[in-house]
Amino acid sequence: MTTEGLSITRSPEGIPSPATGARVVADDRAHLFHSWEAQGDVAPIPIAGAFGRYFWDYEGKRYLDFSSQFINTNIGHGHPKVVAAIKEQADRFCMIASTFANDKRGEAARLISEIAPGELSRVFFTNGGADANEHAVRMARLHTGRPKVLSAYRSYHGGTSTAISLTGDPRRWANENSANTTANVSHFFGPYLYRSHFHATTEEEECRRALAHLAEVIAFEGPDTIAAIVLESIVGTPGVLVPPPGYLAGVRELCDRHGIMFIADEVMSGFGRAGEWFAINAWGVTPDLLTFAKGVNSGYVPLGGVLLSEAVHETFRDSAYPGGLTYSGHPLACAAAVATITVMREEGMLENAARIGERVLGPGLREIAERHPSVGEVRGLGVFWAVELVRNRETREMLVPYAAGGAAARPVDEVVAACMESGMYPVWNYNRIHVVPPCSITEEEAWQGLAILDAALRHADKYTV
Template structure:
């Protein structure tokens, strides 16, 4: 698998079989309970095969994966080096408890720590990103002896109890009512110049005023009560919001001033997504804790974790950390992580993702925006982009309302349906279409997907006032 070579032929051994596809779908609808969905509205496409940046249904239709599945297949599907590493590890040791030392577990931790900013030399492994955020918050609270955690309104941090409480979008609402997920969690507004909460007109103003707002929230909540500030380094699901220059450094300074732990959620933005190993690298900021998952092994086997600073680690030298997971550092997952990191290095995927964003995706999206009145703003880095869709560029009214449902979402649903019909699988969230292909997407594949999106946006334009 070499960047620059696209392979769209059917995978070896795959023959379209619509009858088998129907059976797979029937099994799903008879026995599966789907996440984030009203169950009677679910109608999944049965997927028969996947390779590179494509997957196929049982009818033989090919889809260009512009979603990287859940924005986690950063090296695409079926990378031979990673598949081989999983097979080799399975032949040797499939499972060994985290109380034992294990070669691939230690090597994965060494490699991950080596990619992080200086001073984050130890890794606590989890099975995914939500668990990583759960444990990071627990560590911060134990380290500081304080109860409160601050997080942004425009954010998503996972679906477990603490993680969904940290989450700022509407998915938190029912969970707050059902599970009381939000005790001692306080939300604030992060920077978002296009829809500025602070009436800013420049990035510098947005940065200054967003930091002043956070400082005020800290003061009103009581600095001595706050254990941590949790921030997605680049906000993902809630909008691909790239922070203005100086913002993350300002958050670091506020946390230092008040003895607050700075937790960078890099579950989605890490491992090449922004064209850097970690998104904080763009601004040369070192958090106290970094949470990761998704791209660490491209989702081939579930894995996440927390990178831990020396100061936080020292708290637990003689104090038991009361937390653990059966599958912490699972050997198959760690073998996949080692192979993924090595493949990304060998094939220069990080550099390629940065180039693809700067030279292909960003420029082409701005060209698309110029002739579609439904596109209000284009923003992103690397292979992490969003189009902010509007009904009116002047007022910036969202094409569909926040937390809308049913017919309210029809304009964006039309765009998504057109993309899928043309063989491109997109990501969308309310009034936004996200462009998040794998890091090793070729220029040809990127232009193919963007051409499909360009055509599909004609459906959004029909709803512009």
Template sequence: MTDISSDDLKAAGAKVFADDRAHVFHSWSAQGAISPLPIAGAEGSWFWDYDGNRYLDFSSQLVNTNIGHQHPKVVAAIQEQAGRLCTIAPQFANDVRGEAARLIAELAPGDLDYVFFTNGGAEANENAVRMARLHTGRSKVLSAYRSYHGSTSTAIALTGDPRRWANDAVGQSTGGVVHFFGPHLYRSHFHASTEAEECERALLHLEQVIQYEGPATIAAIVLETIVGTAGVLVPPPGYLAGVRALCDKYGIVYIADEVMAGFARSGRWFAVDHWDVTPDLITFAKGSNSGYIPVGGVIISQRIRDTFDQRVYPGGLTYSGHPLACASIVATIDAMREEGVVEHAARLGEEVFGPALRELAAKHPSVGEVRGVGAFWALDLVKNQDTREMLVPYNAAGADAAPMNELGAAMKARGVWPFINFNRLHVVPPCNITEADARKGLEALDEALEVADRYTV
């Protein structure tokens, strides 16, 4: 679009905005209260609007463009596949479908050797829970309060953040889900003072929930390996191994939700690899192909797969294993391997994000805690570091959310697009962001935090 005049670009942007406002119904929004920014293009870690403003994508859109925007190898693979075979129904065998499943199974831990493809993460969690219920013959599912698992009926019931509330109110959430508190030392529910105490007490709490609910009624425990939108909560050492042990003790299926944490985001292919834990099912989506084509899936262990060896699995999707999506997964995994994206994300966490964000915490009174790993970080912002009072209230909206809205505006004014949720600012750029761009974003964050500092006491 470089040959188009600025006036023509602005006119094109105005038409995009007009069409959007006239006809597009947006998710998670009051339709009359939003003003979507028209986007003209993107490349690598950057995107830009029709007015020529460029933004460093410190949000990876919805924490999914792990390999950046418009990666040439992935784009070429989609184009080549489109020229060869755009679609074929799920009941057929297809070359890229089989190759994508094989590559994912090779990356997954243990004997998780089978893949059921979906169109995204919510459907992956829906089907994982269905598999667990059918496998065990039980109905209940446990999930954490601080969590997000999607917005379809079972997935939103699993979700522990406030987006579930409105769905509960109109009966959209399904029953059979029980929530519990996961570990979060900075805001501990267990009066813990060390990671070891938090781990031990969180596991004791989980076992008590299992016992009071009735172990023979519980089909699965669903956990984000690293809690994503609800705060980038990295579990303490031993916690996931303890969950695995509880599942084994009571015959419960362990489902690891890696929709956000998987495929390089944490500096490993799967976040469970940090703790050498093998779940029974892993759900994935986002980073598996950076969202270039809608896709997700469930990675299935041998024993869960064997349940359906002679028994029909009662679920399916028209676009399960879509050839364009699978071709993009193959190309993404190949590119990540060739370019060392997983290793690069790990190095960024250890040498760039971790040290720099901890320096910001020491400098800015609004930063209560820094936590994260790889290209997956969050700042927990507070009014007071001693009391740890949140900078804005839980589920803040309207005027209550003003400090975080002003912080976000300050970052955008400096050419960096942030990811903000309640009192947290997440640092989640593409996993292959250059060190120079990463530091550029961190400099903008340093300046923008002065806005948050004004609200501290």
């Protein structure tokens, strides 16, 4: 693989405008407050445009989007059919309250129900993934009459109050200063064979021991107090952790045994990311509640939601559900969802995502791992992969320590900077680079992105021992 000819390119218009870019950044820094950032460290790239698998800045530099932004532009940027659907809806009406029926809201709910696992056939629309998880937990607590929820340490479920308490990664810590943010939430270890908490050496051992651990946590927390177990079908931000065969089925069995609701968080893994409409379909398991967002309309207009089983739905047949949102099922967002699902079907994007994973990303990343001593493991499905970076393959010491920032993060920062300099924008988190391009990416573009990553990893290699 080579990066020749892939570094600096012009925007499609071919007309750089650095002065405009400087004004965009000036307004940003003067008035915007950024999420998950120390405000003094923010240095955003001003973006002038985006199309397909690329976006570009006002200098005329183009980036291959190996991040899908926040892992949500699953169909790529600016798909003309989805843009047209939003415009068409805007010409009819932009907003109508959720107390009214409208065609796109109902059609979006029907289409999502048709692709959902099992008999999940009711949709409650939210504005995004965090509030989808908030409402799923509320529904589970009301349905069971129980207060407690279990979730994994390696997880991310959103930034709102309940969602951040469910979250296992370090972003939870600073939010625990608020009263009651962690009330009735307990965490457990999920399967992660490369860094096994259970001293397992095979996937079968990891699965069996992780389920035994979860069963013990349930016993110690009190089965009759637990409303739900919340799990990402494939753990996203904390490492693209694909569960071993049998694990999700085992969680389903534990939930059934104790009358616990199984909530599958598919906010990141849904809508083609793993080569399936929902990642959990790969294991033939049906949860009681399923949350989604991001890829449902490729992020073109904010939208999320909860898929409910009939049993949960029946709880609220004669008793009002105590929750709602002004923008639940926003017409522009639902029109974008209908168009996105239609486009994904027409253009075979799920099949393309699976094919890219099998033919390019999987083999290509394994080749990269053989060449670079800094690569400890690669793992993933479809267009959902992680490259785990280490200082030493034998000890598996992380290249960047868990929860580290600042100077300690420099080794991965250098890799990311090299990728961006060569015209590819990745996702990174502590000691990992995530490879998560749109489901529509071509084989040629995927190989180009891997070539850039291959070259950039020399910066990580120099820190190995």
